[in-house]
Amino acid sequence: xxxxxxxxxxxxxxxxxxxxxxxxxxxxxxxxxxxxxxxxxxxxxxxxxxxxxxxxxxxxxxxxxxxxxxxxxxxxxxxxxxxxxxxxxxxxxxxxxxxxxxxxxxxxxxxxxxxxxxxxxxxxxxxxxxxxxxxxxxxxxxxxxxxxxxxxxxxxxxxxxxxxxxxxxxxxxxxxxxxxxxxxxxxxxxxxxxxxxxxxxx
Amino acid sequence: xxxxxxxxxxxxxxxxxxxxxxxxxxxxxxxxxxxxxxxxxxxxxxxxxxxxxxxxxxxxxxxxxxxxxxxxxxxxxxxxxxxxxxxxxxxxxxxxxxxxxxxxxxxxxxxxxxxxxxxxxxxxxxxxxxxxxxxxxxxxxxxxxxxxxxxxxxxxxxxxxxxxxxxxxxxxxxxxxxxxxxxxxxxxxxxxxxxxxxxxxx
Numbered sequence: 001x002x003x004x005x006x007x008x009x010x011x012x013x014x015x016x017x018x019x020x021x022x023x024x025x026x027x028x029x030x031x032x033x034x035x036x037x038x039x040x041x042x043x044x045x046x047x048x049x050x051x052x053x054x055x056x057x058x059x060x061x062x063x064x065x066x067x068x069x070x071x072x073x074x075x076x077x078x079x080x081x082x083x084x085x086x087x088x089x090x091x092x093x094x095x096x097x098x099x100x101x102x103x104x105x106x107x108x109x110x111x112x113x114x115x116x117x118x119x120x121x122x123x124x125x126x127x128x129x130x131x132x133x134x135x136x137x138x139x140x141x142x143x144x145x146x147x148x149x150x151x152x153x154x155x156x157x158x159x160x161x162x163x164x165x166x167x168x169x170x171x172x173x174x175x176x177x178x179x180x181x182x183x184x185x186x187x188x189x190x191x192x193x194x195x196x197x198x199x200x201x202x
Numbered sequence: 203x204x205x206x207x208x209x210x211x212x213x214x215x216x217x218x219x220x221x222x223x224x225x226x227x228x229x230x231x232x233x234x235x236x237x238x239x240x241x242x243x244x245x246x247x248x249x250x251x252x253x254x255x256x257x258x259x260x261x262x263x264x265x266x267x268x269x270x271x272x273x274x275x276x277x278x279x280x281x282x283x284x285x286x287x288x289x290x291x292x293x294x295x296x297x298x299x300x301x302x303x304x305x306x307x308x309x310x311x312x313x314x315x316x317x318x319x320x321x322x323x324x325x326x327x328x329x330x331x332x333x334x335x336x337x338x339x340x341x342x343x344x345x346x347x348x349x350x351x352x353x354x355x356x357x358x359x360x361x362x363x364x365x366x367x368x369x370x371x372x373x374x375x376x377x378x379x380x381x382x383x384x385x386x387x388x389x390x391x392x393x394x395x396x397x398x399x400x401x402x403x404x
Contacts, residue, residue: 124394126400126401129402130402155404156404159401159402159404162394162398162401163394163398165394166393166394167392167393167394168392168393168394168397168398168400168401169392170397170400179388180388180392182385183384183385183386183388183389183392184385184388184389184392186381186382186385186386186389187369187382187385187386187389187390188389190369190370190371190382190385190386191368191369191370192326192364192365192367192368192369192370195370195372196364196365196370198328198370198372199328199361199370200331200332200361202332202357202358202361
């Protein structure tokens with residue numbers, strides 16, 4: 001068998017605030033040592049407990065706008081007066097080295113990645129129900145009623161983008177959601193287009 | 203979560219004679235009690251050890267031609283003067299009941315299923331190398347040199363159809379090949395188009 005190295009897979013995860021994406025991602029990263037989680041750049045202030053380079057790369061507006069000007073971003077979006085974006089260079093290096101790269105981005109950014117990287121895999125994570133999303137946001141207890149209402153309203157908008165995603169995973173149990181995503185990644189690696197170089201010329 | 207029953211998945215497996223498809227299928231069936239393996243109809247004589255209804259439904263030419271005339275076949279092909287075909291009715295019943303159906307058919311038949319059931323999943327199984335295929339056919343020790351040469355020639359033709367398949371699985375180790383196919387089936391169930399009825403109207 002021709003065991004040429006295959007490029008890594010770019011995986012885009014989206015889902016409403018409160019669905020438990022970070023928990024699912026932590027579970028995935030703990031199971032796949034070879035997976036790289038792309039840390040986004042943002043101009044917003046770090047929240048309590050957030051560390052630079054871990055949750056986000058925190059930069060100021062001038063730095064961010066320089067990255068835009070230099071074409072260094074795969075995608076970026078402005079949301080509530082703050083920039084959020086993904087560095088292109090790091091991702092390209094990882095993918096070329098055969099490493100799978102996980103992106104956690106909202107639907108606006110995902111749409112841009114879809115244009116630039118049609119081979120990426122797009123996964124949307126939903127809660128078991130919209131009521132459960134509301135319960136989770138309340139249980140989190142970190143936001144006021146108006147902020148929660150805003151998040152739910154944003155979730156409604158995001159839901160309309162679901163048909164553009166390749167896969168839909170329900171985060172009822174974190175382990176099940178992570179296992180489904182793992183199966184999706186295995187299946188994607190089995191796609192004929194990624195393995196044609198394995199076929200002997202006969 | 204709206205737990206409406208989802209239709210079963212139609213899975214088409216193809217691969218050259220000698221690749222070990224039956225072993226992979228046996229492994230899959232032993233792991234998935236809810237999977238139905240579609241037994242084909244044929245007009246050829248049973249070989250030693252083959253049982254009617256297990257390996258094939260053995261029918262005569264007149265019966266087979268009646269099935270063709272009555273539109274009872276999903277696909278059929280003639281190969282070395284014998285008919286081989288797949289019953290449409292049984293498959294439709296199983297799929298409607300939410301049961302996954304596995305078809306083991308050669309590339310000609312698969313092409314016909316692709317036309318009629320674009321939602322089916324098409325998986326091609328290859329050996330680690332073409333030389334290994336030849337070794338396996340010799341090791342099987344059931345065929346003469348000319349028959350083996352014929353099978354290898356047919357395999358060459360089949361290889362040209364690989365790009366039409368969704369997935370490519372290498373049968374190096376049976377358990378790995380079966381595990382990859384299991385992941386493919388899980389991933390296919392996660393496809394957004396199969397789960398849109400789970401999304402709340404918000």
